[in-house]
Amino acid sequence: MTIEAVLFDADGVIQEPTVDWQATLATFLRPDQSADEFVLDLMTSEGPSLAGKGDFRDAVADVLARWEVTTPLAEVLSLWEQFAAVPEAIDVVQELRAAGVPCHLATNQQAYRREIMNDRRNYGQWFDRSFYSCDLGVAKPEPAYFKTILTAIDQAPTSVLFIDDNARNVDGAREAGLHAEVFHLSSGVPVLRGLLHGYGLPIATDGPEQGQ
Known part of the structure; x- marks a missing residue:
């Protein structure tokens, strides 16, 4: 061989x-919302863009709207730079x-x-x-x-x-x-x-x- x-x-x-990004994502939610389900939704939304299909930023924006997250998109996306x-x-x-x-x-x-x-x-x-x-x-x-x-x-x-x-x-x-x-x-x-x-x-x- x-x-x-x-x-x-x-x-x-x-x-x-360089940060605990899952814990940070949880801070964007209301107390009654599930952090695990939110993270799963984000990871699932990323799937198509990993294969070059669709824009990741648009996918994240759709998830934030679905979860009624008020944190600015740019702040959320910055986690992917950490x-x-x-x-x-x-x-x-x-x-x-x-x-x-x-x-x-x-x-x-x-x-x-x-x-x-x-x-x-x-x-x-x-x-x-x-x-x-x-x-x-x-x-x-x-x-x-x-x-x-x-x-x-x-x-x-x-x-x-x-x-x-x-x-x-x-x-x-x-x-x-x-x-x-x-x-x-x-x-x-x-x-x-x-x-x-x-x-x-x-x-x-x-x-x-x-x-x-």
């Missing part, structure tokens, strides 16, 4: 929220690339968040290529998402490893023929290093040596 490229998910793998890349995780990506292993971003995002990640924060500098679901017109866990990427990078599925924090997405990748593993940042970046090392990839299991 030779892994010739690695696909990394974004949320939960290389970046994490995240940050984890330097130790980015170091892993750069270490692999420096060793000659192509690394690609493979993430479900709507255009609003893609603009933040790709255009404002220049995530593309950390990866050989970036694949956002809203651009591909299909989202994980659909096997078609992964097959589109394989065609773009011209790799056989058995030569590619995919890392994601969502088991359903990992199952979709495996259905498409890729090697795939579940990892979440809460496990610690050393676990990610060990996982990659287990696939024979040129990565230090304890991080870069001091002074390098």
